[in-house]
Amino acid sequence: MAVQPEGTPCWADAMFTDVEGAKTFYGEVLGWTFGEASTEFGNYTEAYANGKAAAAVVPPMPGQEGQSQWCLYFAAQDAAAIARKIRDNGGEVLMEPMQVAEFGTMCLARDPGGVVFGVWQSGTHEGFDTSMGQHGAYTWAEVFTREPEKSDAFFPAVFGYRAKQMQDDAVDFRIFDLGDQSVLGRMKMTEDFPPTVPPYINVYFGVSDCDDAVSKATQLGGTLRFGPMDTPFGRFAALSDPQGANFSVIDTSTTAGEFPQTTDVS
Structure with missing residues (x-):
């Protein structure tokens, strides 16, 4: 790799x-x-x-x-x-x-x-050895923050990202790119998040069947936070494991809808 x-x-x-x-x-x-x-x-x-x-x-x-x-x-x-x-x-x-x-x-x-x-x-460990989208593989991540203007200034300054804002009045969502590749999302946390939930990075892992993964997770004591939902990027759901760690699962082979419009804000 x-x-x-x-x-x-x-x-x-x-x-x-x-x-x-x-x-x-x-x-x-x-x-x-x-x-x-x-x-x-x-x-x-x-x-x-x-x-x-x-x-x-x-x-x-x-x-x-x-x-x-x-x-x-x-x-x-x-x-x-x-x-x-x-x-x-x-x-x-x-x-x-x-x-x-x-x-x-x-x-x-x-x-x-x-x-x-x-x-x-x-060094000898270069990181993920999996292919994005495969079952169990890291696939995507999003910064969840109540202060998006701080993250929006910080991450491009540190890592050289270019940014584009999603044109959607319902959500405040930004995408960070490296070259021609989108590598990270940024979502503003709404009042739906309890004040006790700190800002965090939500990691997505690929699954072959989103609904099956959600069923297994909840049967094993996990909590469904959102979804499953179809999007142009895949069918995904947000979960918490039994020890409280947040993560999402996504089936990138099951897509629906058109990709949202974005505006370059770099």
Whole structure:
């Protein structure tokens, strides 16, 4: 797999108090299998879709117990340089760039509106080894924030994105592009979101049948938040797993409707 251009989503992981429960849930819903826990790296455990690296789960470090949430990592050529850009543009570096053996260098940060994300400078681990849209594979992600103007200024400044705004009075939605590829969405959180829900990045995983994935998720203790709904991009649904981590599933082979009009706002 070639190293992704800087700013491309390249990896996702989540901390779970009950890692075995998370493995059972995502194994059933997304078809993931799991490698051996790496005791040297806090029992970090990779998940595989059709034998290819798809994501990872890990127990929390002592003192870090709390709400489970998926963390999306963006590719960086130089994690230290990106950390400086994060600070220069009003963000906060939560964990300084740290080399993880030969695998690469990671950094955790928060944008000015409170959205937590990761940065990954690859070594031997280049990130997702799956193909977008395949069952269990990372497929898309969206920044959910109550302060869209902060994210809209921050992410293009740090990663060089071009932006286009969806022409829809019902939602405030923006798409960030790298070159000719759309890599990230940004959605303004409405009053439908309880005040206790912090801003976050919602990660989409591909499934072969959205309704079947929703049925499995809810039977296993997950919560359906929205959908299933047909869109020009695929049939998708928003869920929370039994430990509270938000994510979405999408069947990109089932599409309906016309693609929305957008306006370049770069």
